[in-house]
Amino acid sequence: MSAHADPTLWVRSRSKPSALAKLFDNKTFLIFICLAPALGLLLVFLTYPLGLGIYLSFTDTQLGKPGVWVGLENFQYLLTDRVFLNTVWNTIFYTAAATAAKFALGLWLALLLNENVPLKSLLRAIILLPWITPTVLSAIAFGWIYDPQFSIISYVFKHLGLISTNFDFLGTPWHARWSLVVANTWRGIPFVAISLLAGLQTISPSLYEAAMLDGASGWQRFRRVTVPLLMPILAVVLTFSVLFTFADFQLVYAITRGGPINSTHLMATLAFQRGIPGAALGEGAAIAVSMIPFLVIATLFSYFAVGNRKWQQGSDDDV
Amino acid sequence: MNIITRRSALLTGAAAIGAAALPKFALSAIPIGNATPPKLPIESGATLRVLRPTKFLDPDEVIFRANIAKFTEQFKVPVRVDFVGWEDLRPQVGVAANTGAGPDIVVAWPDDPHLFSDKLVELSDIAEYLGQKYGGWYYLAEKYGKKWGTNNWIAIPMGGSGGPAVYRKKWVQEAGFDTFPTDPADFLKLCQNLKKNGHPAGFALGNAVGDANAFAQNLLWSHGGFLVDEDNKVAINSKETIEALKYAKELYPTFIPGTISWNDASNNKAFFAEEIGLTQNGVSIYFAFKNDPKYAAQAADTDHAPMPLGVSKTRAEQALILNAMVFKHTKYPNAAKEFIRFMMEQEQYEPWLAGCLGYWAQPLKAYAQSAVWTSDPKIAAYRDTCGLQYWNGFKGPISQASGAATADYVLVQMFAAVASGQATAEDAVKEAERRAKRFYR
Numbered sequence: 001m002s003a004h005a006d007p008t009l010w011v012r013s014r015s016k017p018s019a020l021a022k023l024f025d026n027k028t029f030l031i032f033i034c035l036a037p038a039l040g041l042l043l044v045f046l047t048y049p050l051g052l053g054i055y056l057s058f059t060d061t062q063l064g065k066p067g068v069w070v071g072l073e074n075f076q077y078l079l080t081d082r083v084f085l086n087t088v089w090n091t092i093f094y095t096a097a098a099t100a101a102k103f104a105l106g107l108w109l110a111l112l113l114n115e116n117v118p119l120k121s122l123l124r125a126i127i128l129l130p131w132i133t134p135t136v137l138s139a140i141a142f143g144w145i146y147d148p149q150f151s152i153i154s155y156v157f158k159h160l161g162l163i164s165t166n167f168d169f170l171g172t173p174w175h176a177r178w179s180l181v182v183a184n185t186w187r188g189i190p191f192v193a194i195s196l197l198a199g200l201q202t203i204s205p206s207l208y209e210a211a212m213l214d215g216a217s218g219w220q221r222f223r224r225v226t227v228p229l230l231m232p233i234l235a236v237v238l239t240f241s242v243l244f245t246f247a248d249f250q251l252v253y254a255i256t257r258g259g260p261i262n263s264t265h266l267m268a269t270l271a272f273q274r275g276i277p278g279a280a281l282g283e284g285a286a287i288a289v290s291m292i293p294f295l296v297i298a299t300l301f302s303y304f305a306v307g308n309r310k311w312q313q314g315s316d317d318d319v
Numbered sequence: 320m321n322i323i324t325r326r327s328a329l330l331t332g333a334a335a336i337g338a339a340a341l342p343k344f345a346l347s348a349i350p351i352g353n354a355t356p357p358k359l360p361i362e363s364g365a366t367l368r369v370l371r372p373t374k375f376l377d378p379d380e381v382i383f384r385a386n387i388a389k390f391t392e393q394f395k396v397p398v399r400v401d402f403v404g405w406e407d408l409r410p411q412v413g414v415a416a417n418t419g420a421g422p423d424i425v426v427a428w429p430d431d432p433h434l435f436s437d438k439l440v441e442l443s444d445i446a447e448y449l450g451q452k453y454g455g456w457y458y459l460a461e462k463y464g465k466k467w468g469t470n471n472w473i474a475i476p477m478g479g480s481g482g483p484a485v486y487r488k489k490w491v492q493e494a495g496f497d498t499f500p501t502d503p504a505d506f507l508k509l510c511q512n513l514k515k516n517g518h519p520a521g522f523a524l525g526n527a528v529g530d531a532n533a534f535a536q537n538l539l540w541s542h543g544g545f546l547v548d549e550d551n552k553v554a555i556n557s558k559e560t561i562e563a564l565k566y567a568k569e570l571y572p573t574f575i576p577g578t579i580s581w582n583d584a585s586n587n588k589a590f591f592a593e594e595i596g597l598t599q600n601g602v603s604i605y606f607a608f609k610n611d612p613k614y615a616a617q618a619a620d621t622d623h624a625p626m627p628l629g630v631s632k633t634r635a636e637q638a639l640i641l642n643a644m645v646f647k648h649t650k651y652p653n654a655a656k657e658f659i660r661f662m663m664e665q666e667q668y669e670p671w672l673a674g675c676l677g678y679w680a681q682p683l684k685a686y687a688q689s690a691v692w693t694s695d696p697k698i699a700a701y702r703d704t705c706g707l708q709y710w711n712g713f714k715g716p717i718s719q720a721s722g723a724a725t726a727d728y729v730l731v732q733m734f735a736a737v738a739s740g741q742a743t744a745e746d747a748v749k750e751a752e753r754r755a756k757r758f759y760r
Contacts, residue, residue, distance in 0.1 A: 147588075
């Protein structure tokens with residue numbers, strides 16, 4: 001056909017792009033436009049409150065009364081305040097103990113769920129339950145479990161004739177601390193387990209087959225195949241878990257209010273107690289701001305000490 | 320403007336149901352003085368938003384809402400009322416005060432008006448009118464209602480919840496006391512005997528804002544100690560306080576185990592379950608027994624009495640005052656004042672007072688003649704709750720500092736540390752002094 005002879009006939013003449021179209025063709029502009037909403041949200045809901053919090057920590061602002069700049073006075077006082085120092089130590093203990101427990105149990109659970117067990121999907125869904133229960137509800141439930149008079153655990157043990165007086169779950173500093181660690185662990189395991197399970201599933205079965213052909217034992221396969229390949233995701237999950245636990249508020253506030261005698265106060269609960277019910281916004285903010293260095297250190301530690309840097313930068317792992 | 324939202328429709332619905340369900344209330348013959356209400360022409364188009372703590376007893380909310388419905392009907396002012404959790408109130412009030420927006424009226428906690436005093440509408444006109452009409456204000460109502468050291472009312476106290484001793488008569492008799500002891504030494508003896516008989520006492524010493532502070536304050540005041548003196552100087556480190564601490568150390572082993580971790584609800588639960596025979600509380604425990612026919616025997620056996628006086632000349636207790644305040648940011652200050660005045664008038668106030676069985680005891684003296692107080696002799700200990708002569712941060716002014724010391728459990732933890740053996744009396748009092756000095760700087 002002759003139509004084929006002149007292909008130019010079929011090319012539509014292009015109108016010149018408008019200024020607007022040109023603008024949208026500009027990559028820099030497009031990036032900016034696409035980022036703007038997210039950036040706006042971050043500025044309004046993250047940067048501003050954080051900045052305000054840091055500013056307040058350098059003032060003696062009270063609830064309902066503007067304050068004046070006092071420099072480091074709040075922090076200086078806190079360094080001499082036994083209640084605060086105790087709280088810092090509590091928070092570190094709480095985070096360390098709960099995170100360790102969550103990881104040990106979470107990893108174990110993930111490994112079990114990674115095996116071929118019957119009703120696997122259902123089991124995985126059930127595992128998530130503690131995590132999707134609203135924290136306050138689980139806190140109230142644990143409050144009852146630990147109740148000095150009406151604890152279900154004490155009740156059962158008493159009726160089995162094993163104890164004569166109720167367990168004192170919250171009555172001494174160490175009992176209370178461990179009780180809260182258990183409650184936090186119960187809540188946090190699903191997050192760790194499911195995340196690690198996702199990590200486990202990315203490990204190619206052929207690696208295990210190869211290891212098995214080489215005669216590796218179960219422990220060796222875990223130690224030499226699973227652990228190294230799980231490290232990257234472990235770092236991320238660890239970071240998140242530490243952040244969540246360190247900044248925990250609800251469990252402690254609902255179960256002990258920081259008692260007995262401040263032995264279970266976390267920095268978040270003390271910041272609230274001093275800042276809102278105590279109306280000393282400046283000091284409350286200073287306590288909250290004091291959490292930042294700890295969180296930064298924890299984050300850096302997880303990323304640099306545990307994290308697989310190559311993987312995080314997008315290059316291949318040593319597979 | 321009157322936009323009917325789903326919420327407000329629900330609210331008016333609930334109020335209408337509440338009003339319909341209420342039996343006709345027979346007002347008591349209380350002495351009413353001659354007083355003319357201040358002229359407060361209601362702004363046209365006025366609407367009000369009220370914030371108050373959530374109910375502890377059902378009638379508290381039902382009758383409160385019914386009274387609001389009456390106000391709306393009479394003055395054509397739509398009112399929206401929000402009931403918030405006791406501990407959520409302070410954050411919300413703080414936001415309202417800091418931003419200058421939000422509820423017009425807040426029925427808040429005792430210290431709140433004193434924190435935000437420069438943001439509040441002065442209420443002296445209605446306070447003076449109400450005082451004149453209803454036999455004057457009680458001591459504590461005046462303390463908490465007026466700005467410290469002035470004669471200007473910044474809040475209208477609507478009621479006070481007291482914390483006398485709540486006990487089972489039979490068990491106290493078995494412990495050898497036909498009348499409830501007023502002396503700390505006898506009180507100790509009573510607690511020891513109760514423990515021996517298997518019906519121990521239980522007083523909160525955990526971080527329980529209401530109950531634990533009430534107990535700690537009674538221990539301190541009945542021994543003559545106080546947190547700060549009249550000049551607002553921290554004065555907790557005294558031999559009286561040490562005495563009180565040593566007494567607490569003797570008393571604590573007689574309690575049911577675990578009171579050091581008790582919260583505000585623990586003593587109620589334990590008393591219901593008959594695990595304890597003596598505690599300190601508002602009328603709510605008795606109210607619950609009394610309103611459940613299954614517990615008729617327990618209700619009959621429950622009684623109230625003042626906590627030990629010790630060296631104090633008056634009852635060594637204070638009250639949780641419901642303190643109504645009007646923010647300057649309201650567009651309808653007259654409507655707001657009229658609302659508070661209306662709620663305090665006998666037609667509205669007495670049904671509420673009686674319905675709650677005196678849970679919020681009256682701040683105005685004439686209401687002491689209300690039939691509710693003679694209808695049940697067992698609640699007599701609550702009648703003059705607002706006449707108590709102690710307050711948070713006694714003997715100093717009511718201020719941010721006194722509120723902060725209470726919120727930080729300075730007294731509670733001082734007693735708890737000594738009672739549980741974690742600190743000596745001397746160390747605990749020094750620590751309390753150090754902490755108090757931070758608030759009173």
